[in-house]
Every structure is written in C-alpha cells, then in structure tokens.
Amino acid sequence: MALYEHVFLARQDLSQQQVDALVEHYKGVITSHGGSVGRVENWGLKSLTYRIKKNRKAYYTLMDLTCPPAALNEMERQMGLSEDVLRFMTIKVEAHEEGASAMMQKREERSERGDRGFGDRGGRSFGDRDRGPRRPREQAEGAAE
Numbered sequence: 597m598a599l600y601e602h603v604f605l606a607r608q609d610l611s612q613q614q615v616d617a618l619v620e621h622y623k624g625v626i627t628s629h630g631g632s633v634g635r636v637e638n639w640g641l642k643s644l645t646y647r648i649k650k651n652r653k654a655y656y657t658l659m660d661l662t663c664p665p666a667a668l669n670e671m672e673r674q675m676g677l678s679e680d681v682l683r684f685m686t687i688k689v690e691a692h693e694e695g696a697s698a699m700m701q702k703r704e705e706r707s708e709r710g711d712r713g714f715g716d717r718g719g720r721s722f723g724d725r726d727r728g729p730r731r732p733r734e735q736a737e738g739a740a741e
Contacts, residue, residue, distance in 0.1 A: 597631065599692055600661040600668060604675060604684035605654035608641060615655045618680060622659070625671045631663020634692055639699050648682045658699070660692045 606615050615638065623633045639656035648654070661668065668686060675681045696704070 597662050597664055598668075599689050600663070600686050601689055601692070602659045602661055602668075602671075602684065602686045604657055604659075605644075605648070605682040606657065607649075607680050607682060608651050608653040608655070610655065610680060612638075612655075614680070615657065618678075619657060619659070622671050622675070625674060626661055626663050626667050629663065629667030629670060631661060631667040634660035634662065635697075636660075637697055637700055651682060654682050656699075658697055661686075662692075 606618060610618075619636055619638075623636075626633055635658070637658040639658065641653050641655050643653050644651065672684065672686065675684050
C-alpha cells in the first residue's frame, strides 16, 4: 500500500469537536477501504493568506495515511463534496516522518522560548531607539544659529 500525507482545511465557524468528527469520518472511509491512519495532528485555527469561500481563517489538520489509491480517491471525493472542507492536499511519501511535524515543532519552540520572538530587545518598547542624549529645545536651536 502507498503512503500519503494529507492536509485539509476546515471552515472557521466549526467547533473543534466538529473538526474532530470530520477527522473520524474520514478515518472511517480510509479503514473501510482497507487502509489505516497513523498520526493525526490538529494544527489549530490559523489565518489564511487570502479568503477562501468567504473565510479568513481555517482549522488545519494533518493525517498520515497508509492506504490503496481507491481509498484515497473516495476520501478526496467526499471532501470535495463537503461544505465544511475548504481545501485539501495529498502528497505521496516514501516514509512517514517520526515525531512531530515541522508545524508542531515550530509551535513547541515558540512556547519554550517564552518571549514573543523579538530577540534581545529587552525592556524597550516598539518606538524606542538609541538617539543619543536629549538636549532641551532652546540649546538645540541656539546651536543651529
């Protein structure tokens, strides 16, 4: 059987339980056709680069599949008919990745880091920068004359 990585985007107005129900439904389609589903990762609600069917956000889900092509075709057919699925993409792979995907690793790094990704700024706020010592306005105008 072939190995696939499948990512789909679900509508933003669904609840997480409804997205989980979609995953279970598509797992059932794959297993009923003789395949199996390995890792399933919910990447959460993310902003889209551009609107898709009037949605600005979507729930992203990754599934590792081991199934015959007929099972994959049936699942993709049902996803195409579903109003809850905005987009999907399937890639054939040689082997499934071990551990967390790149998206989940990025999220873990961000939570371990603790800061918001601003590097070594320290206590400075957004508009602050080193401008040298400040002089009163009168001295600055007097020096210009």
